[in-house]
Amino acid sequence: MTADKGNQADKIIAAAFECLSLKGYANVSLRDIANEAGVALSQLHYYYGSKKDLFKELILKVSEKFSNDLENYINKSPAASLTPLTLVKYFQEAFTHNSKYLRVLYDLLSLALWSDTTKQLLSGFFNDVSNRIEELLLDNSTLVEQFNVYKPKTLSRMLLGSMLGIALQGLFDTNNNNNEIMDTFNATKVIFD
Amino acid sequence: MTADKGNQADKIIAAAFECLSLKGYANVSLRDIANEAGVALSQLHYYYGSKKDLFKELILKVSEKFSNDLENYINKSPAASLTPLTLVKYFQEAFTHNSKYLRVLYDLLSLALWSDTTKQLLSGFFNDVSNRIEELLLDNSTLVEQFNVYKPKTLSRMLLGSMLGIALQGLFDTNNNNNEIMDTFNATKVIFD
DNA sequence: AATATAATAGGACGTACGTCCGAATGATAT
DNA sequence: ATATCATTCGGACGTACGTCCTATTATATT
Numbered sequence A, B: 001m002t003a004d005k006g007n008q009a010d011k012i013i014a015a016a017f018e019c020l021s022l023k024g025y026a027n028v029s030l031r032d033i034a035n036e037a038g039v040a041l042s043q044l045h046y047y048y049g050s051k052k053d054l055f056k057e058l059i060l061k062v063s064e065k066f067s068n069d070l071e072n073y074i075n076k077s078p079a080a081s082l083t084p085l086t087l088v089k090y091f092q093e094a095f096t097h098n099s100k101y102l103r104v105l106y107d108l109l110s111l112a113l114w115s116d117t118t119k120q121l122l123s124g125f126f127n128d129v130s131n132r133i134e135e136l137l138l139d140n141s142t143l144v145e146q147f148n149v150y151k152p153k154t155l156s157r158m159l160l161g162s163m164l165g166i167a168l169q170g171l172f173d174t175n176n177n178n179n180e181i182m183d184t185f186n187a188t189k190v191i192f193d
Numbered sequence C: 001a002a003t004a005t006a007a008t009a010g011g012a013c014g015t016a017c018g019t020c021c022g023a024a025t026g027a028t029a030t
Numbered sequence D: 001a002t003a004t005c006a007t008t009c010g011g012a013c014g015t016a017c018g019t020c021c022t023a024t025t026a027t028a029t030t
Helices: A008-023 A030-037 A041-048 A051-076 A084-097 A099-112 A116-139 A141-146 A152-171 A178-192 B008-023 B030-037 B041-048 B051-076 B084-097 B099-112 B116-139 B141-146 B152-171 B178-192
Strands: none
Touching: A008 A030, A008 A041, A008 A051, A008 A099, A030 A041, A030 A051, A041 A051, A051 A084, A051 A099, A051 A116, A084 A099, A084 A116, A084 A152, A084 A178, A099 A116, A099 A152, A099 B099, A116 A141, A116 A152, A152 A178, A152 B152, A152 B178, A178 B152, A178 B178, B008 B030, B008 B041, B008 B051, B008 B099, B030 B041, B030 B051, B041 B051, B051 B084, B051 B099, B051 B116, B084 B099, B084 B116, B084 B152, B084 B178, B099 B116, B099 B152, B116 B141, B116 B152, B152 B178
């Protein structure tokens, strides 16, 4: 999502993301984005046609980035320690170092509450991530046994939901006390005791 | 939040809520609200001064309603069965019968990501609810013992976060399969096994 | 070098928005 | 009945927005 000099279209998307992470969709105008990108307003229409289409593209980029990040995080973990806790650690890391992305994700989610096309895009993203978590669960046979009352799909959705909700809560901590939020993430480990 | 005939100010707030639940903050204009309320546009300025102040009022009303609902739900549960699972059941009920309120809550949350005054309002609300959950936890001495590794405050935040996240996820289920979401809520019970 | 195509910029267009004024109406007190 | 104050309304004002047209500049093709 860093600006690729020379590629105007990417520069615009990157600027859109930057604006979004600073002010949120409701407060961002195409003029803001054009300014941030250092580009004429009309360029946005030239490359993306409409505001809707521009943000459609942005959503695809953001969810792709999230999926890739998660995948990389999983892959760099030693296979021996690959558990659902990997997911917890990933969210802790994301919250600490990429809260900007989390804010944008939630902003886009709220957008999707009222727009069917956006909803479709993001529910696809949710499904992808949730399926990936399900794979993690299934890789661990003792876990499957431990939770055999619940379907792995259900468990993975529960886990993902918890992560998202705790992170969301953390974004509202006015004291900005990261320790408390990390502890809250950690508390989900009671699930695997 | 139902329109109180004769009280114009309340009628306007109720209309604002209705519009919000249908279209979301970003897509609602003061003219929409005035129409919904059956009132002249200028009345909104007369009673609330500005759009910001109107929604500030609305946020207070909505969070009050949430807190009250939860409190009522807790109180009508038999004391014997008063556990954190009460919270799970409350969210299941809210999701099934009051998803409109949940949608509005998330919309307002996303608003708060970018507005300090809104953030303050809603983080106060979060704290209230989280404190109430903490009381529920503390009432159950066996639970306190079971989870003595984690502070009750941390556990309550984890629980609330999980509920919010799972509900959020549910709002994006395009198949609208309520059974799956209820199962996902139920899966949080593994915490108390 | 000449020509065609793509990219960029400036700026105009209509629209929808939040705000708020001034007049009309209703209610209340003297 | 008159005066005072609160309430309601229609509509105007300036502004900011998304869209898109036209002219200009850069790039590629012959």
